[in-house]
Amino acid sequence: MANRSFALIRGGAAGVIAASLLLPLLWVSHRADGLTALRPSDLQALWFTLWQAAVSAGLSCALAIPVARALARRRFWGRRGLILLLGAPFILPVIVAILGLTAVFGRTGLLNQAFGILHMPEVSIYGPQGVILAHVFFNMPLATRLILQGWNSIPAERFRTGASLGFSHGAIFRHIELPMLARVLPGLFVVIFLICTTSFAVALTLGGGPRATTLELALYQTFRFAFDLPQVAMLALCQLGLGLVACFLALYWRLPENFGPGLDRAQQHWGIDTIRLRLLDTVVICLVTAFLLTPLLMVFVQGVIALFDLPSSVWQAALRSLVIAFLSTALTLSFALIFAMTVAQTRTAWAYETLALTTLSVSPLVLGAGYYLMLVPVTNPIAWALPITIWVNMLLSLPFAVRALVPEVRILRKNYTRLSQSLGLNGTTWLRWVAWPRLRRPIGFAAGLSAALSAGDLGVIALFATPDQATLPLQIYQLMAAYRLEDAMGAAVLLMLMSLSLFWLFDRGGRHDTAG
Amino acid sequence: MTLRVEGMNVQQGDFTLAADFSLPKGSITAVIGPSGAGKSTLLDCLAGFQTLNQGQVFFDDREITFSPPETRPLSILFQDHNLFPHMTAFQNVALGMKPNLRLSQQEREKVDDALAQVGLQALRDRKPAALSGGEQARVALARTILRERPLLLLDEPFKALDPALRQEMLKLVRATSQVSHTTVLIITHDPEDARRYTDLTLFINKGHVFPVEPSDLFFADPPRTVKDYLGYR
Numbered sequence: 001m002a003n004r005s006f007a008l009i010r011g012g013a014a015g016v017i018a019a020s021l022l023l024p025l026l027w028v029s030h031r032a033d034g035l036t037a038l039r040p041s042d043l044q045a046l047w048f049t050l051w052q053a054a055v056s057a058g059l060s061c062a063l064a065i066p067v068a069r070a071l072a073r074r075r076f077w078g079r080r081g082l083i084l085l086l087g088a089p090f091i092l093p094v095i096v097a098i099l100g101l102t103a104v105f106g107r108t109g110l111l112n113q114a115f116g117i118l119h120m121p122e123v124s125i126y127g128p129q130g131v132i133l134a135h136v137f138f139n140m141p142l143a144t145r146l147i148l149q150g151w152n153s154i155p156a157e158r159f160r161t162g163a164s165l166g167f168s169h170g171a172i173f174r175h176i177e178l179p180m181l182a183r184v185l186p187g188l189f190v191v192i193f194l195i196c197t198t199s200f201a202v203a204l205t206l207g208g209g210p211r212a213t214t215l216e217l218a219l220y221q222t223f224r225f226a227f228d229l230p231q232v233a234m235l236a237l238c239q240l241g242l243g244l245v246a247c248f249l250a251l252y253w254r255l256p257e258n259f260g261p262g263l264d265r266a267q268q269h270w271g272i273d274t275i276r277l278r279l280l281d282t283v284v285i286c287l288v289t290a291f292l293l294t295p296l297l298m299v300f301v302q303g304v305i306a307l308f309d310l311p312s313s314v315w316q317a318a319l320r321s322l323v324i325a326f327l328s329t330a331l332t333l334s335f336a337l338i339f340a341m342t343v344a345q346t347r348t349a350w351a352y353e354t355l356a357l358t359t360l361s362v363s364p365l366v367l368g369a370g371y372y373l374m375l376v377p378v379t380n381p382i383a384w385a386l387p388i389t390i391w392v393n394m395l396l397s398l399p400f401a402v403r404a405l406v407p408e409v410r411i412l413r414k415n416y417t418r419l420s421q422s423l424g425l426n427g428t429t430w431l432r433w434v435a436w437p438r439l440r441r442p443i444g445f446a447a448g449l450s451a452a453l454s455a456g457d458l459g460v461i462a463l464f465a466t467p468d469q470a471t472l473p474l475q476i477y478q479l480m481a482a483y484r485l486e487d488a489m490g491a492a493v494l495l496m497l498m499s500l501s502l503f504w505l506f507d508r509g510g511r512h513d514t515a516g
Numbered sequence: 517m518t519l520r521v522e523g524m525n526v527q528q529g530d531f532t533l534a535a536d537f538s539l540p541k542g543s544i545t546a547v548i549g550p551s552g553a554g555k556s557t558l559l560d561c562l563a564g565f566q567t568l569n570q571g572q573v574f575f576d577d578r579e580i581t582f583s584p585p586e587t588r589p590l591s592i593l594f595q596d597h598n599l600f601p602h603m604t605a606f607q608n609v610a611l612g613m614k615p616n617l618r619l620s621q622q623e624r625e626k627v628d629d630a631l632a633q634v635g636l637q638a639l640r641d642r643k644p645a646a647l648s649g650g651e652q653a654r655v656a657l658a659r660t661i662l663r664e665r666p667l668l669l670l671d672e673p674f675k676a677l678d679p680a681l682r683q684e685m686l687k688l689v690r691a692t693s694q695v696s697h698t699t700v701l702i703i704t705h706d707p708e709d710a711r712r713y714t715d716l717t718l719f720i721n722k723g724h725v726f727p728v729e730p731s732d733l734f735f736a737d738p739p740r741t742v743k744d745y746l747g748y749r
Contacts, residue, residue, distance in 0.1 A: 158597055164590070
């Protein structure tokens with residue numbers, strides 16, 4: 001590798017990312033009026049953002065523990081399928097899941113129909129409880145997968161030692177499982193908390209009103225309806241402060257890295273074949289499967305017919321989303337590869353990793369508002385809605401892509417550098433025969449992830465898109481808001497298929513004929 | 517004969533382990549054989565981590581073929597992870613007394629006693645990370661001493677130690693076995709260790725367990741396959 005030119009590329013890339021994060025923030029703070037400008041409703045939004053994120057993160061972690069334990073110690077038909085399903089909410093477009101949750105927990109949903117038959121009072125999905133429900137739907141599976149990895153990282157010898165020493169369930173929990181949970185949970189909680197403070201689409205669709213408005217929703221409303229720019233800047237600043245605090249906490253309680261693969265492996269535990277424990281695990285597994293699967297099935301069942309009769313505006317929006325997904329994926333991969341190479345080999349690695357993590361804590365709406373304010377003096381920002389969306393989507397999926405690439409790049413560097421050098425493998429030969437075969441798997445995964453995230457994103461585009469610029473998720477939201485539920489369901493099926501197949505195609509492409 | 521294995525047959529995919537042997541009380545037996553021959557599988561079966569497809573296991577004429585691991589009259593040590601990293605040496609040993617660690621004064625004294633037998637009383641409050649490899653092995657051994665089970669299975673717990681330390685550990689195992697008449701099975705790769713510190717040798721190759729032989733005779737004139745494995749001419 002030509003080291004000097006790579007250093008140049010690397011510095012340039014870091015500069016571009018840092019600038020596109022910092023400039024809008026600086027610009028926003030330049031426009032802010034100072035803390036006195038906060039209205040009581042803004043404080044209320046801050047408070048709601050904090051407590052709903054804390055409750056959502058707490059519930060997600062708490063509910064994930066029994067699920068992960070059941071998955072770790074039981075082998076059953078459909079176990080692999082369930083683990084796969086647990087990965088789905090991550091790439092599932094938020095708006096699709098919300099439609100599904102509405103179909104189950106909404107006014108005319110399954111739950112209220114059942115309650116009606118039993119003469120029980122109706123429950124509403126709108127308000128704080130709906131926001132928390134949706135957050136748990138998205139983050140409990142993530143938590144389960146990470147806790148399951150924690151369980152699988154416990155050496156089998158521990159459970160064997162426990163079995164041969166006659167540990168009771170209490171002793172197994174206390175001596176073997178609790179230390180693992182204590183290591184995993186704080187980092188997990190903070191990460192989910194962070195995600196929940198910046199999940200705009202959930203608050204937009206299920207929240208609102210004085211009781212359930214998050215900072216981001218307040219920002220959106222102030223921007224879109226009042227167009228009070230200093231106020232927008234102030235809200236953006238609050239959101240930014242919150243994100244940075246959570247990000248520092250996340251850096252401090254880092255999730256144990258490189259938890260290794262092996263989710264498919266069921267551990268052998270002893271003394272769990274009592275009726276009580278079998279029943280407990282069975283109930284837990286059935287409940288979580290129903291909770292995750294029912295909303296998706298509802299969308300599919302209700303939308304699949306409308307799919308063939310969708311208005312042309314939906315198809316145009318779909319095409320727009322597809323183009324956005326491809327462009328932002330290409331950008332994400334370019335930056336992620338540069339960062340991953342850097343993280344794996346230079347001494348400034350922490351700076352790049354921090355940068356990638358910081359993008360996670362910065363809210364897309366804050367960035368969007370920042371870019372808007374910056375563009376106003378120069379040009380008409382509305383015309384730039386789609387490029388801005390592509391760029392922000394790239395920033396959002398960058399940390400995930402870097403994380404996916406770093407372990408393999410590190411192995412590449414650590415284990416094969418000397419071998420490659422001794423064989424004189426360098427330049428394109430090295431890329432062709434060493435780097436690409438080793439990296440195509442994580443590259444495929446990172447590309448799939450960023451394409452799916454980008455296609456399903458409903459964030460910055462909502463801030464300033466005109467109807468002829470709507471992406472598919474935004475189109476679905478507009479159909480929902482117009483009470484055209486059937487069309488919304490049909491478009492949701494389309495979006496779901498689009499996101500999942502984008503992920504599948506890229507991920508599959510990366511796995512193609514790689515052994516081991 | 518204290519440990520008796522009759523018509524044992526274990527299937528793992530396309531690997532089969534077959535064994536038929538018995539060992540006298542208080543004997544120390546080396547289990548040797550190439551990698552993948554089935555040495556660890558044999559110990560797993562005796563410890564109850566793996567169920568037999570056929571056959572029976574007896575200890576002191578009591579059948580233990582289907583007993584759960586904790587009720588079997590044995591202690592087992594693995595290659596790694598015998599100690600819990602978040603507990604002190606004392607606590608790790610005390611687990612052998614009571615897994616909930618609520619010990620009476622008398623029980624605490626017994627734990628300290630076991631630590632003293634392996635010469636580690638001074639380091640009782642250290643966690644594994646602050647102990648050397650040899651010291652960690654001693655802590656694990658102290659737990660087996662405390663448990664006083666009549667059978668001890670050693671799945672290469674001393675493999676990572678340097679030769680002098682390993683021999684020291686083997687001497688310790690031999691000494692404690694003689695005091696308490698413990699029957700010991702130990703997996704080893706070193707013919708010299710087997711010859712010097714064990715009474716009997718059990719050779720396993722490709723899932724087949726050969727008849728038990730006195731170690732000195734076995735190594736004086738090993739069978740053809742053993743010579744190949746050991747690299748003898």
